[in-house]
Amino acid sequence: METNTAATAFVYHPDFELHDTGLFHPETANRAKTVFERIRVSDFAQRLTWLTPEKAATHWIEKCHHPDYVRFVEDSCLQGQTLLDAGDTRSCPESYRVALLATGGALLAVDSVVEGRSRNAFSCSRPPGHHARPADAMGFCLFDHIAVAARYAQQKHGLKRILIIDWDVHHGNGTEEIFYEDPSVFYFSIHQYPYYPGTGAANDTGKGEGEGYTLNVPLTTGCGMREYREAFRNQLIPAARRFKPDLILISAGFDAHREDPLAGMNLEDEDFEELTRMVMGIADEHCQSRLVSILEGGYNLNALARSAEAHLSVLSRPTQDV
Numbered sequence: 001m002e003t004n005t006a007a008t009a010f011v012y013h014p015d016f017e018l019h020d021t022g023l024f025h026p027e028t029a030n031r032a033k034t035v036f037e038r039i040r041v042s043d044f045a046q047r048l049t050w051l052t053p054e055k056a057a058t059h060w061i062e063k064c065h066h067p068d069y070v071r072f073v074e075d076s077c078l079q080g081q082t083l084l085d086a087g088d089t090r091s092c093p094e095s096y097r098v099a100l101l102a103t104g105g106a107l108l109a110v111d112s113v114v115e116g117r118s119r120n121a122f123s124c125s126r127p128p129g130h131h132a133r134p135a136d137a138m139g140f141c142l143f144d145h146i147a148v149a150a151r152y153a154q155q156k157h158g159l160k161r162i163l164i165i166d167w168d169v170h171h172g173n174g175t176e177e178i179f180y181e182d183p184s185v186f187y188f189s190i191h192q193y194p195y196y197p198g199t200g201a202a203n204d205t206g207k208g209e210g211e212g213y214t215l216n217v218p219l220t221t222g223c224g225m226r227e228y229r230e231a232f233r234n235q236l237i238p239a240a241r242r243f244k245p246d247l248i249l250i251s252a253g254f255d256a257h258r259e260d261p262l263a264g265m266n267l268e269d270e271d272f273e274e275l276t277r278m279v280m281g282i283a284d285e286h287c288q289s290r291l292v293s294i295l296e297g298g299y300n301l302n303a304l305a306r307s308a309e310a311h312l313s314v315l316s317r318p319t320q321d322v
């Protein structure tokens with residue numbers, strides 16, 4: 001399999017805007033569009049391949065979510081329900097279709113990378129996914145796109161070991177839960193703690209056959225790049241060496257940015273360049289650079305767009321310059 005092409009795939013659909021969360025909700029309709037519009041005029045835009053996803057087939061969603069839950073989301077949205085959980089996961093009649101499109105974006109990104117049409121890929125989608133539980137919507141998330149993408153990479157493309165790196169400021173409780181007893185998917189999360197959603201303690205390390213395949217790095221409020229760098233160097237990179245992934249997926253939230261209104265971490269725009277470089281180093285070492293990144297959180301639109309631009313600028317850099 002030849003994966004050494006220079007191109008980075010950028011996956012986006014204008015309909016991501018149609019998932020309406022109502023007034024005063026931080027997960028605003030224009031989040032993905034704002035990132036897309038910034039990247040489109042970036043000085044590396046010509047290095048990107050632009051892809052438009054289709055809806056994921058529900059049988060792929062059902063690899064990670066109960067069929068009854070998938071029906072519940074579909075029915076609730078089509079009936080015009082505006083809330084899918086007891087908290088803040090809003091919906092509108094279009095939300096089911098848009099959530100399927102967002103999962104479809106993650107699957108298309110996997111296809112592009114695994115089939116060697118791009119070196120890496122970024123799915124610029126919404127709503128986010130990593131809080132969605134097997135049978136419950138949660139934390140603005142309907143379906144866990146990255147979890148479905150991991151199963152898809154295994155079952156469609158025959159890859160064995162998938163490493164998920166979740167640098168969203170919130171712990172990805174949904175992703176952790178889905179793979180907690182599964183040694184074929186290694187889940188690494190670095191997050192503010194204690195904080196929403198309350199999970200992600202350092203001693204939660206997996207269960208049964210999955211023991212040792214979950215690695216949580218909880219950080220107190222106010223941490224910055226020094227702590228992230230240490231965690232990546234001293235915990236993530238050695239764990240990846242032991243695990244030897246065939247593909248790396250990033251839950252790329254940008255809400256650990258200093259300017260994010262929902263959290264209290266202190267990352268700057270350029271810190272996302274360094275995080276990206278470190279993950280690319282792991283991908284170069286273990287899996288022929290195969291790397292798929294999926295947008296999760298990030299709620300200051302300006303900081304979100306700048307951080308995503310920093311991330312993409314490194315992903316799309318020609319190999320010798322990284």
Ligand SMILES: [Zn+2]
Nearest residue numbers: 168170253297
């Ligand atoms: Zn988040």
